[in-house]
Amino acid sequence: MEPSSSLPTEQRAPRRSFLAAAGSIVIGGLITLTPLFAGLAFFMDPLLRRRAPFKGGDAEGFLAVTNLSDLPEDGTPLRFVLRADKVDAWNEFKDQSIGTVYLRKLPGNQIVAFNDTCPHLGCKVDYQEASKTFLCPCHASAFQLDGEPMNKIPPRRLDTLESKTDPDGKVWIKYQDFQCGVEKKGAV
């Protein structure tokens, strides 16, 4: 092959040329990927950092909801709003609704607490007085009073929450949200 004037460097010093090419690619990659990786790491913030969605409650994170005596004796579920200081990124909103729960009182002053979020896809279930069931308005998930599913739509039973009753008869709930759409109940 005749030395071509358009490719003089390559012809004269192929090794030097290879080193230059390799160096360009390595350094070029490094300088582009540095800001990109920094940015991607920043974007992954929700996975890298756990954030409490609210502040408040007692040492174990229980929130006072109502009095035992305010719950119907026949076990009819009642919906309650939980209030705490809501944390949203940099903001802290004092005394806000952070979620709603259904409470039932069973014989022996046993408390059953349901997170009223449907485990299917996250709409709020409603208690139907006539049929004594919980019904989801979105995709017709239905649950019995004890939270067991009545059709195949929801992947699991209604999510129960930890509760406790103090000596003054106050009912406390540990509020949590759970991953929707999966069989296993897991806190998010």
Place this chain on the structure above:
Amino acid sequence: MRRGKEGGCLMNALLNWLDHRTGYRTLMHEALNEPIPGGAKWKYVWGSTLTFVFAVQVITGFFLWSAYSPSTLTAWESVYYIQNVMSYGWLVRGIHHFAAQAMMILLGLHFMQVIIAGAYRAPREVNFWLGLVLMQIVLGLSLTGYLLPWDQKGYYATKVATNIVGVTPMIGPQLQQIAQGGTSYGHHTLTRFFALHAGVFPALLVGFLALHIFVFRRHGITVSKSDETKPVGTFWPDQVLMDAVACLGVLATILFFTVWKGAELTGPADSSEAYSAARPEWYFLFLFRFLKIEEVDKLGLAFGALYVPGAIMGVIALMPFIGHWKLGHRFNIAFTFALLAGATFLTAIALKEDAADKNYQAAVKAAEFEGHRAAELAKEFGIPPTGALSLLKEDARIQGPKLFARHCSSCHRYNGHNGLDQVRMKEVEENGHKVKVEEPATAADLGEFGSRKWITNVLTNYNSTFEPLKHAGEKGEKFLDGEMAGWVKENAETLKKSENVGSMQSLVEFLVSQGGRKEMQPFDPVLVAAGKEIFKTGKLASGSFTTNCSDCHALKPADGSESLGEGAGPGYPTLTGYASQQWLTEFVKNPAHDSFYGSERNLMPAFESKLSDKELKHLIDWMVGEYFQSK
């Protein structure tokens, strides 16, 4: 070409397929095999570094965008959150912040290289002008970006810029209001600036950069006469390597500053609070100083801020034509260097003046402290829906010193300054010249008020503690010659005796414990009890007082026990709860009250009607250390 491996064949087939559809090989060839007469050179790297830094800004800018919230109640807050809370936020914001500054420097270097090489001359005039347009867009990006954190620094610097827009002849006010989204700064200033910064300007920059590079490739690189005859090199790989190494250097510098200094965030913007550290970013400092030159100032803002920069840009734009004349190229180079020298000179003066200005330095420190304090409070308490500014407005640590400077520092000092680390100055005539001298205090320095040191000083060095009162006229002199002053003269020697070290300590401990101030705790109960006896009986380890404390001063001990004295009447200050929050509040409200100095002896104005309850609380809380302190 024959390939030994099946994979190579497949890869080749795939690339052939792609090339057939896109023609990428020709494109790559065009892009990489640009001929460079004389070969690769370091001086050709500046354009590439600029393009690289712009790419860095696009990348980091996108990620910052994903966390930034443009409104007056959320801009500072979201930037605080990016910088201080989110993972790697400091890194991404730091890169963006320092890359913006690197861009200004590289812009200068690229411009100089173009002028020196004569790359603006025919047939490259249009590309030169495209470059000037790009320069304006970069300036626009830097200006709009500076406001977005909505901190004091960016807020006041940008205000100057929009007010300059407002003095444009004919359409100034309209232009300013369009830019601001109203007659004053607010939500819409941020939404507009953000739309320009993240949307319009980057899009324009991409468009003009593409044109710039396209036209550049059409005419090729400008090389010196001697290189024209040398063998031709190509862009790939030698020049690319040099460009890459230069970009690496730029990135390393940016990262160095990010780690070393970090992007600054001063306190949240506050239109009600003067910001005496207001300065533009360093690369505009020359313009700031230029406008301050008396002769320039006399000719009006429009002259200095619009006509002169406009004329300079005009000369620069005409450089391709000027370059046609004999000596024209030399003129252009001389003009560029003169500009550079002038800007450097003005920048140096501005920096020198600021370095010598103690009050400016104090204002800078205060602004930094406010940013730090706001972040600290936000971290501890979260930010209320009314924004981070309300955290500072409710914080005694921030408001106390400001109130002290405004209401107290005309007479008192706080550790020698006015509460805000500034020295109070006044103008006096000296040999027919007006000179600024430090204004003497006329009342005690309250930096140590209520501490053990303060009490010790009052008991043993009364007249030096209250020395400034000698400037306070007749009443002040009377104060320094009053009964307490006399008592100290009679008893200081006894108190200072080496046998009485314990007695002295006890009395001080007893008095300081009366205020119960958190920052003075813990109190030694043994000393307090011994001090109480001394207060009552005047008996020291060696000797005793000429007059007992309790003979003149009323004091109902903090431990709830029986009163130690009823006081000698109006003008003998009560020491019940001495120097506590409550004692000090009552005192400041009305020092002429009978249980303090009494109307006969008092010199201090009553602040009951001068300060609101909230202001009074902030002032006193700060003085007694009642505010959130991080560990």
